[in-house]
Amino acid sequence: MPSGNLLVAQGGGPTAVVNCSLVGVIEEAKRAGVTKINKIIGALNGVDGIIDEVLIDLRKELPSTLRKIYHMPGAALGSCRRTMAEEDYGRIVDVFSKYNVRYFFYIGGNGSMHTANKVAQAARDLGYSLAVIGVPKTIDNDIPHTDHSPGYGSGARYFATVTKEIGLDVESLPPPISVIETLGRNTGWLAAATSLAREKEEDAPNLIYVPERNLSIDKFLSDVSNVYDKLGRAVVVVSEGLKDEQGNYLGGIKTEASKDGFGRGLPGGAASYLAELISEKLGIRARSEKPGLAARAGIEYVSSTDQREAHLVGKMAVRFALEGKTGVMMTLVREDRKDYRCTVGYVPLEAVSAQERLLPNEYLNKNGNDVSSSFIRYCLPIIGGQVRSFASLARHKLIKRGKSLSTGKSLHTNF
Amino acid sequence: MPSGNLLVAQGGGPTAVVNCSLVGVIEEAKRAGVTKINKIIGALNGVDGIIDEVLIDLRKELPSTLRKIYHMPGAALGSCRRTMAEEDYGRIVDVFSKYNVRYFFYIGGNGSMHTANKVAQAARDLGYSLAVIGVPKTIDNDIPHTDHSPGYGSGARYFATVTKEIGLDVESLPPPISVIETLGRNTGWLAAATSLAREKEEDAPNLIYVPERNLSIDKFLSDVSNVYDKLGRAVVVVSEGLKDEQGNYLGGIKTEASKDGFGRGLPGGAASYLAELISEKLGIRARSEKPGLAARAGIEYVSSTDQREAHLVGKMAVRFALEGKTGVMMTLVREDRKDYRCTVGYVPLEAVSAQERLLPNEYLNKNGNDVSSSFIRYCLPIIGGQVRSFASLARHKLIKRGKSLSTGKSLHTNF
Numbered sequence: 001m002p003s004g005n006l007l008v009a010q011g012g013g014p015t016a017v018v019n020c021s022l023v024g025v026i027e028e029a030k031r032a033g034v035t036k037i038n039k040i041i042g043a044l045n046g047v048d049g050i051i052d053e054v055l056i057d058l059r060k061e062l063p064s065t066l067r068k069i070y071h072m073p074g075a076a077l078g079s080c081r082r083t084m085a086e087e088d089y090g091r092i093v094d095v096f097s098k099y100n101v102r103y104f105f106y107i108g109g110n111g112s113m114h115t116a117n118k119v120a121q122a123a124r125d126l127g128y129s130l131a132v133i134g135v136p137k138t139i140d141n142d143i144p145h146t147d148h149s150p151g152y153g154s155g156a157r158y159f160a161t162v163t164k165e166i167g168l169d170v171e172s173l174p175p176p177i178s179v180i181e182t183l184g185r186n187t188g189w190l191a192a193a194t195s196l197a198r199e200k201e202e203d204a205p206n207l208i209y210v211p212e213r214n215l216s217i218d219k220f221l222s223d224v225s226n227v228y229d230k231l232g233r234a235v236v237v238v239s240e241g242l243k244d245e246q247g248n249y250l251g252g253i254k255t256e257a258s259k260d261g262f263g264r265g266l267p268g269g270a271a272s273y274l275a276e277l278i279s280e281k282l283g284i285r286a287r288s289e290k291p292g293l294a295a296r297a298g299i300e301y302v303s304s305t306d307q308r309e310a311h312l313v314g315k316m317a318v319r320f321a322l323e324g325k326t327g328v329m330m331t332l333v334r335e336d337r338k339d340y341r342c343t344v345g346y347v348p349l350e351a352v353s354a355q356e357r358l359l360p361n362e363y364l365n366k367n368g369n370d371v372s373s374s375f376i377r378y379c380l381p382i383i384g385g386q387v388r389s390f391a392s393l394a395r396h397k398l399i400k401r402g403k404s405l406s407t408g409k410s411l412h413t414n415f
Numbered sequence: 416m417p418s419g420n421l422l423v424a425q426g427g428g429p430t431a432v433v434n435c436s437l438v439g440v441i442e443e444a445k446r447a448g449v450t451k452i453n454k455i456i457g458a459l460n461g462v463d464g465i466i467d468e469v470l471i472d473l474r475k476e477l478p479s480t481l482r483k484i485y486h487m488p489g490a491a492l493g494s495c496r497r498t499m500a501e502e503d504y505g506r507i508v509d510v511f512s513k514y515n516v517r518y519f520f521y522i523g524g525n526g527s528m529h530t531a532n533k534v535a536q537a538a539r540d541l542g543y544s545l546a547v548i549g550v551p552k553t554i555d556n557d558i559p560h561t562d563h564s565p566g567y568g569s570g571a572r573y574f575a576t577v578t579k580e581i582g583l584d585v586e587s588l589p590p591p592i593s594v595i596e597t598l599g600r601n602t603g604w605l606a607a608a609t610s611l612a613r614e615k616e617e618d619a620p621n622l623i624y625v626p627e628r629n630l631s632i633d634k635f636l637s638d639v640s641n642v643y644d645k646l647g648r649a650v651v652v653v654s655e656g657l658k659d660e661q662g663n664y665l666g667g668i669k670t671e672a673s674k675d676g677f678g679r680g681l682p683g684g685a686a687s688y689l690a691e692l693i694s695e696k697l698g699i700r701a702r703s704e705k706p707g708l709a710a711r712a713g714i715e716y717v718s719s720t721d722q723r724e725a726h727l728v729g730k731m732a733v734r735f736a737l738e739g740k741t742g743v744m745m746t747l748v749r750e751d752r753k754d755y756r757c758t759v760g761y762v763p764l765e766a767v768s769a770q771e772r773l774l775p776n777e778y779l780n781k782n783g784n785d786v787s788s789s790f791i792r793y794c795l796p797i798i799g800g801q802v803r804s805f806a807s808l809a810r811h812k813l814i815k816r817g818k819s820l821s822t823g824k825s826l827h828t829n830f
Contacts (some may be wrong), residue, residue, distance in 0.1 A: 056811055080588070166707075190453075289706060297580035
């Protein structure tokens, strides 16, 4: 690999730790020294910034700024959801050549890994020597061949914590039902993570529904009714991408303009749809909550494990590139040992490019309304350990020493 | 006032600091000594617990538990939204007499203050000597005759922080529009507080709509369109109780079962309704977020000023009762000085009973799509000071030393 410049960009939806990976790339590139990596270039708004040559000099950013960026929501370089044309890949290699970029790091999800793979191919075709490394990032955890993706742990912690907090609210003011909508277009990883909110069996969430299984409305209403009869309340969690038995999004926005850069319609509204259904069909007061973007921007709920791992894959991406690796995505590999630890590995970009990992059957219960215990073992260490626990009053029963009269006559001599 | 027992209860929707007031009452009652206040009784689930005699002995709770309860979402004693019948008030006095309750503290909102007032009247009518003190609590800030209500500061801080975080997310991945729905059935105090998220003029929120002014859909679409044309993005904040020009809730759930104990329908859905409208009419991708209950249960966003003041009104309520005051609600009184400070005062319960304080005109801008600077001066100290600030990259422009060629020929000798 000839010595040259490095370019890093961020693609797709931000996560709470997407900037930790960016900082990891920059810090490790600086550590390598200018003889190996000269310029550290940032492209603004993902591939858009490469194609339009909107580039910044990241070596000039103060180390103190970088440590603060670590805790910043959104993508510090800006992001994009560009629909790529075939000629775009050649253009990117052209720009790389112009700026002597020899190392390209794309921090992103499935779509961005597809782009990175095509850039690597274009460079090979054009005979341009370039190391391309994908740095995985997604709140949805839907990238295959990695134990989990940086970003998921914090999103999972967000939804588990919020479900626990809402559970305490609902428990203290019965009888409502709350339907909470998590992010997750096609996969239920985030909805499943709310199971980590429970300390006792009757704790929220009482029911969890994921897009991996289409929803039978009758079964749903009967599930809710059963929980309500038992507890006098219910907290129900649903993924935004939940579909009915015909495979249609529940309550999704259907307008053309709501489609994203990849032509995908925006789901969302499942919770409000189902809350209204509960009110109407079961005659029970129900409301819905949909934190939406707050879940991936909510830096207060970040998982420290997630931050550390996101930073690590950024750093190791640079090392792997310097060792001569290219056309690969970084992965997290869970070690087979008692206490949780992940090391980093890699897979060819084509193995993950535009692929999607669904929740496996073994992580769901038979009834299709909850997770299995093996999911909990999988997920708990990723979110950085148990969700915050809250104290409650011991509620010592008051001991009466007098006997009641309904006359209003006071009997308080012994009390 | 004869020496006797104290009873405390919590009514209405919880806030992030409603337990701080409870702890204040308990701590001050203990401090007064058993000769003045003997039993410290908690009624579970508000007036329901009094009427049904579901009572606990709060003196037995460990001080360490009380300090933890301080940071617990939900109402630690449980709460209620009971539709009171006339005979209920006599029944409450009967129970008080049976347990020699001489001090009654009701922590709640407008509805609970109405109840407390009726209990005080019933005690007078029955010749039962009883001190009744209302301790204000509401996330909505709609109780009159107090500078603000405990609970509001934390809800305001929640929505301001989340709006800031979502703003950073939207800024980094244009071009979407996000419509954020705040709590606030009839008043826009919480929506208005999101204005505190801004550091620069173009920061989120770009537009704020409150229920004090009915919404013209045409005006709304034109406002959104203007912001979008200027910035290529928009973060719009709306209260859940926003109404159209005919006075109907925008997108509210209308089923009978969704009504609360006071027969009030559940609003909610304004944001998703308006996001769909933007997509449809303006052809711009728009989504909605509705944190809902997460906003009053989100203990991570609590305002320390709010906690301190909620604790203070609880403590002072006990002192005022011991001084012989009754039939009053505690208030926060802002001192006329440069640096913010509130002391406590009181108003007769009938002055606040079932009253509602709307956002005054002077706190809104002329256009009806934002707050005024006097609102910001009012609100900033209440939320505990500036919302968390985030760093951003300096984005030093990359300086090219070579000239571009579109041939793919590299010119990087000087770069």
